[in-house]
Amino acid sequence: xxxxxxxxxxxxxxxxxQSTQISAQSPAVSPAPSGPTNITKILEKAGQYNTLIxxxxxxxxxxxxxxxxxxxxxxxxxxxxxxxxxxxxxPGTLNSLTDQEKVELIQFHVVPSxxxxxxxxxxxxxxxxxxxxxxxxxxxxxxxxxGNQVNITTGVVDTTIANTIYTDNQLAVYQVDKVxxxxxxxxxxxxxxxxxxxxxxxxxxxxxxxxxSSSDDDSxxxxxxxxxxxVSFIVAAVISxxxx
Ligand SMILES: *[C@@H]1O[C@H](CO)[C@@H](O)[C@H](O)[C@H]1NC(C)=O
Ligand SMILES: *[C@@H]1O[C@H](CO)[C@@H](O)[C@H](O)[C@H]1NC(C)=O
Ligand SMILES: *[C@@H]1O[C@H](CO)[C@@H](O)[C@H](O)[C@H]1NC(C)=O
Ligand SMILES: *[C@@H]1O[C@H](CO)[C@@H](O)[C@H](O)[C@H]1NC(C)=O
Numbered sequence: 001x002x003x004x005x006x007x008x009x010x011x012x013x014x015x016x017x018q019s020t021q022i023s024a025q026s027p028a029v030s031p032a033p034s035g036p037t038n039i040t041k042i043l044e045k046a047g048q049y050n051t052l053i054x055x056x057x058x059x060x061x062x063x064x065x066x067x068x069x070x071x072x073x074x075x076x077x078x079x080x081x082x083x084x085x086x087x088x089x090x091p092g093t094l095n096s097l098t099d100q101e102k103v104e105l106i107q108f109h110v111v112p113s114x115x116x117x118x119x120x121x122x123x124x125x126x127x128x129x130x131x132x133x134x135x136x137x138x139x140x141x142x143x144x145x146x147g148n149q150v151n152i153t154t155g156v157v158d159t160t161i162a163n164t165i166y167t168d169n170q171l172a173v174y175q176v177d178k179v180x181x182x183x184x185x186x187x188x189x190x191x192x193x194x195x196x197x198x199x200x201x202x203x204x205x206x207x208x209x210x211x212x213s214s215s216d217d218d219s220x221x222x223x224x225x226x227x228x229x230x231v232s233f234i235v236a237a238v239i240s241x242x243x244x
Pocket of ligand 1: 038039040041044066
């Protein structure tokens with residue numbers, strides 16, 4: 001009688017431990033993505049982004065975005081100027097750029113992490129974009145928020161986020177009213193071509209974003225092991241209790 005009661009309560013405890021183990025692991029399962037994200041498709045659907053679509057293609061930044069979305073779990077944020085924003089640039093602006101500068105211009109519109117609108121309130125300036133160095137005045141992108149408004153300044157242009165075009169938990173696409181012109185390309189011209197610094201070679205900016213390997217779920221495995229350990233311990237305790 002006493003033994004049966006003990007045995008039953010132990011069984012209940014084991015069942016409980018195993019069910020908590022299962023529920024503790026379930027949040028780690030990420031929702032299955034419905035096919036790879038295609039940035040072109042998203043912009044086509046939104047309409048009025050033909051220039052951006054063309055530039056994403058010619059610079060191959062569009063492919064980079066799709067690949068990154070598929071391979072990283074940091075997500076990505078794209079600031080998307082519509083066609084009329086490109087049309088409002090000084091005539092010849094795009095044509096005056098080298099291929100490399102076009103790549104940088106488009107990469108400047110990409111932040112290599114997912115930012116929800118509320119996260120803009122807490123980001124620290126300058127924001128790092130795919131174009132690279134934000135700190136030495138090359139490609140700074142600053143965000144300020146007030147109420148529902150998100151303002152962006154590059155040091156060359158000031159604009160606001162007009163609209164959310166697309167968002168899941170991986171990719172956010174925001175319409176911006178102006179093309180984000182980076183200081184490095186559109187800032188006040190430096191006097192003469194700066195003499196090459198003697199110390200060391202200039203850092204060649206590697207465009208490939210470092211694919212930081214995904215954070216692993218070791219911790220949940222560890223708790224699983226611990227629980228299994230507890231279970232075996234209890235089973236051993238039951239056996240010794242019963243044999244008393
Ligand atoms: C993305 O979508 C565009 C337009 O719908 C299509 O032309 C392109 O082939 C797609 N790319 C991929 C990798 O599926
Ligand atoms: C997405 O990633 C998976 C595995 O990492 C790979 O097998 C697949 O080819 C990738 N798809 C695209 C469209 O890059
Ligand atoms: C955003 O910019 C507008 C003008 O474009 C200005 O009136 C507003 O105060 C700015 N808001 C913030 C939070 O900087
Ligand atoms: C961006 O913010 C940083 C840090 O607050 C500041 O030092 C820098 O001058 C700002 N740049 C622009 C273009 O607003």
